[in-house]
Amino acid sequence: MKAKFRLVRSPAPGWFSALIPLLAIVVTFMITSVFILIAGANPFEAYYYFLISPLTSKVSILEVLVKSTPLLLTGAAVTIAFASGYWNIGAEGQLYAGAVAAAFLGTVLVGVPQPLAILIMLVGGFIAGMLWGLVPALLKVRLSVDEVVTTLLMNYIALYMVSALLNGPWRDPVTHWPQSPTILATTMMPKLLPPSRLHFGFIVGLLAVAVVWFILSRTGLGMRMRSVGMGKEAARFMGVKVNRTMFITALISAGIAGLAGVTEVAGIHFHLIDAISPGYGYSGIIAATLGNLNPIGAGVASLFLGLISTGSQAVSRSLGVPSFLGDVVQATLLLVTLAMFLLRNYTLRRVE
């Protein structure tokens, strides 16, 4: 009799869960190799540049950290939201809101000493992100409008509003480039290890990860958040105010995403541009998912995504393949990881 295999719904053994990140990377490598081959490069060589070469010099290691900075923040933002069952897809738009606030505050805080100015920038960016997240959050808790749709659509509104600002009132008066005026020197993030671009924003990112971890695992609010995320009905039965908890979560998440806009404006570009984020908000979703909605895991994943992002430029320089391959790798990694999380609930059984 021919033996068949069938997927049976039963949890896979614990060691499988632990191996998921590693397995995901191997499977991603196998899938993306096809694209790398089509692009005319050797996959092993390409992956050397992706994963190893950025770690071979101090300069490029620091560059990995620079690339990770906004991801630490958006990753933390998405993690706290998803862990609480609020599907905030709008970190991108909230980042832009924070960036607008930073670009504005950066030009008006004349005469304010640097430490205080930076603090005001951060608080301002947090509040701006929060305000941008307020609309979907209110719609969710008052009218049960699906936040996936509203937060996502708010991203486009943010993007076009920034575009309108930059092509209108904020257009650079000298160069006529669509970019806002350069911010004051006192509002720029201090460099951590000059001449590297690594700036204080990286510390902010690490702190955000730590704070999210602390809230979720050590506070009453965090426990209520997790209960809503993991079992809304049961949480409601036990008297958790589900809507209020979600609302608070949505605002915290949006605020943290807003911080990512501040670090990019005040740490890297020093003015607002259209392309301030090449999708950091969405990469934050990847980081949160790769980290299995654990803040520390999301932090590690952010560093890893920073590595791939730095590596993709190295690949492109050295092998002449498009740097978009980095995006392809990221996206494939997300899909593979999601598939693995799903497969975790199944085991392969032999049926006669």
Added chain:
Amino acid sequence: MDAVQMVGITKQFGPLIANNKVNFELKKGEVHALLGENGAGKTTLMRILYGLYKADSGEIRVNGKPVQINSPKDAIANGIGMVSQHFTLVPPLTVAENVVLGFNPGVRLDPKLVNKNVEEAANKFGIDVKTTALVRHLSVGERQRVEILKALYRNINVLIMDEPTAVLVPQEVDVLFETLNRLRKGGLSVIFISHKLFEVMTISDRITVLRDGKCIGTVDKKNTDERSLAKMMVGRETFGVQRDSEACGGKPLLKIENITARDKKGLLALKDVSLEVCEGEILGLAGVSGNGQAELAAVVSGVLKPESGKVTLGDLDITHMDPQSISKAGVGRIPEDRHAGVVGEMSVAENLALERLDEFLKNGMLDRKKIKSHAEAMIKEYQIKATPTIQTRKLSGGNMQKVILARALYTHPRMIVAAQPTRGLDIGATEYVRNKLIEQRERGAAVLLISEDLEEIRSISDRIAVIYEGRIVGILPCNDATEEVLGLMMSGATEAAYES
């Protein structure tokens, strides 16, 4: 010759024997009722006939010939169709499209031809439904007719209907019965699954009663009545716990006054329900599931807000309080679905603390020591086989229920609402839970016990109320409540008398 014969059908789910050597025969052109309580094995038996389950042993014969039915496709090929409780229609499609879905020869779908065919079929079978209407615009009764038409369109001669009246309003039931009578005259055999006695007596020619997975017997309608059917359906050995208390002993604590409420689907689930539970008594609320008891528990627990009416605890109006305040006011709550009572992904310690989280916080931060020591104490006191850190979903049903019991009882509440507290538990855990409830009564608490298990209700309640279709149809002292009387009341047999 019989249209369908099922011989010695046995089906086991893990340790549970859902069907135990069941024999069932269906004559041509009869309406044959399959009667039994919830969990008696009626639906399982029919799912086997329709190819949704595979029997562990036994034989199915269609028109005298043994057949293998491995899927609904095989069943339809053998002329057997089924209309399940939950409809399988596609709301945005038209009636005609739904009827031919999956039964359209070839790839091309010609809307006009499809409409014509389905309309002809509807006329032929005398089923009144507009074939061009979108299913989402239809009422529940109309949707059911579409389901029947869908089955008939597949040239079946045996139609299984799984509790078809559960979703219908009385007028729709009349229409359904007319349709079934007409189809019976046309030679269709119908298997009618139900637990409502008067319906069974109205529509069927013969009745087969299942109890605990076993076939109790098949009787002609002419030779039976509701009383003897009820006895067949519920009649176990009666248990000898009898008590003297006739009326409520202490003073009334929980007062439910004229509560009217809707369920999640927006249907009226509770109709003007009034009930009192006194200190130091267990009031058992008996009823077949789906008659409003879940909603009543939800109202008292603060999870469902009633449309009108009032719930008071002592002098306190708790009608519009949130679950947390109700819990703090002294109501211990054991939910019907224990998986909706604990967050499965969270640890036992966290689940034990969440309902009264304020007691486990220091300046907004979790007092992890206190949470852990509380969990350890509860695990010891309630003999829970668990560690504080284990994920709650990994516990057995009995241990999960003990977590819920511990959480509900450790504050010594004045009032306990226990909905189906022993459903699915093994004997040991069941005893444990019942003893805990009795302990609460002894200590002077008022207990509202909602259960489908008549033995449970009769063995630990002081008074018994019966709910049927959202109404309390009677309250009687435990001593007067024989299984026959309760069975009749639960099946709505007394409702006519009650209303008049």
